[in-house]
Amino acid sequence: MKPFFSIQNCLSLEQIKHIDQLENKLETLYHTGHYTDRGQALGLSKEKDMPGHILNEIYDIIKDKVEENVGTLSAMSRAKVFMYPTYGVFSRSVMPMTEHIDIDKSHIDYNKSPGYSILIPLTSNYKESTVVWNAVKKDIDLDVNPENLDILEDPDYTYTKDENDLTSHCVHTKSNLVGKPYVFEHTPGDVILWNRKYVHASSNSSNYDYILDTKHMTPELNNLDANPGSFKTLDKVVKRFALLLTRFER
Numbered sequence: 287m288k289p290f291f292s293i294q295n296c297l298s299l300e301q302i303k304h305i306d307q308l309e310n311k312l313e314t315l316y317h318t319g320h321y322t323d324r325g326q327a328l329g330l331s332k333e334k335d336m337p338g339h340i341l342n343e344i345y346d347i348i349k350d351k352v353e354e355n356v357g358t359l360s361a362m363s364r365a366k367v368f369m370y371p372t373y374g375v376f377s378r379s380v381m382p383m384t385e386h387i388d389i390d391k392s393h394i395d396y397n398k399s400p401g402y403s404i405l406i407p408l409t410s411n412y413k414e415s416t417v418v419w420n421a422v423k424k425d426i427d428l429d430v431n432p433e434n435l436d437i438l439e440d441p442d443y444t445y446t447k448d449e450n451d452l453t454s455h456c457v458h459t460k461s462n463l464v465g466k467p468y469v470f471e472h473t474p475g476d477v478i479l480w481n482r483k484y485v486h487a488s489s490n491s492s493n494y495d496y497i498l499d500t501k502h503m504t505p506e507l508n509n510l511d512a513n514p515g516s517f518k519t520l521d522k523v524v525k526r527f528a529l530l531l532t533r534f535e536r
């Protein structure tokens with residue numbers, strides 16, 4: 287199975303609008319997703335957790351195309367493997383995520399094999415990206431650092447200037463020791479998938495409300511210019527998306 291890929295034009299404009307509506311009509315307040323790992327800031331977002339029926343409804347919209355791409359349906363049925371969603375969130379990202387994996391002991395069905403993270407870009411003011419590396423953790427309970435990673439592709443890959451800029455908030459991968467960063471632009475209509483075990487991050491950009499102070503590993507307001515009162519506010523959404531996490535039942 288491919289570790290990460292995108293499906294272009296997976297959703298029609300109507301389907302994207304429908305998913306937008308599901309978020310808007312969901313009568314839940316946004317909570318702050320304040321992601322940390324061993325006390326270090328990973329990223330910040332405003333989120334609404336999806337109730338089960340919305341999670342299943344969205345998964346059903348993309349299911350056929352996802353299964354077609356994840357492996358073949360026939361291979362999956364021969365091996366009696368099927369993939370199912372365990373968790374979904376509508377996210378409005380305000381500080382980009384640094385490198386991490388999507389596996390945590392607190393997650394639903396932790397005893398089942400991790401499936402894919404499925405990111406559905408929604409309509410947004412800005413077009414940002416998700417970056418995925420061809421690398422997995424050796425010990426998933428330990429940090430993402432070069433000693434704890436199996437690099438599955440040329441570790442000596444030289445970053446381009448763009449790749450350096452997009453990953454400038456990432457702490458360990460900045461050392462350029464983890465191979466090529468694969469950049470997936472958030473184009474509404476496309477769906478981006480990576481195996482939950484693979485190291486990934488948001489792209490960095492000057493459009494986020496907060497940036498990561500990599501010296502102290504704390505969020506800092508992203509100052510747009512020198513004028514007083516010119517800070518962005520949390521209402522200026524950078525990156526909107528729906529994210530589904532899946533597992534394999536064997």
Ligand SMILES: [Fe+2]
Nearest residue numbers: 386387388486
């Ligand atoms: Fe993630």
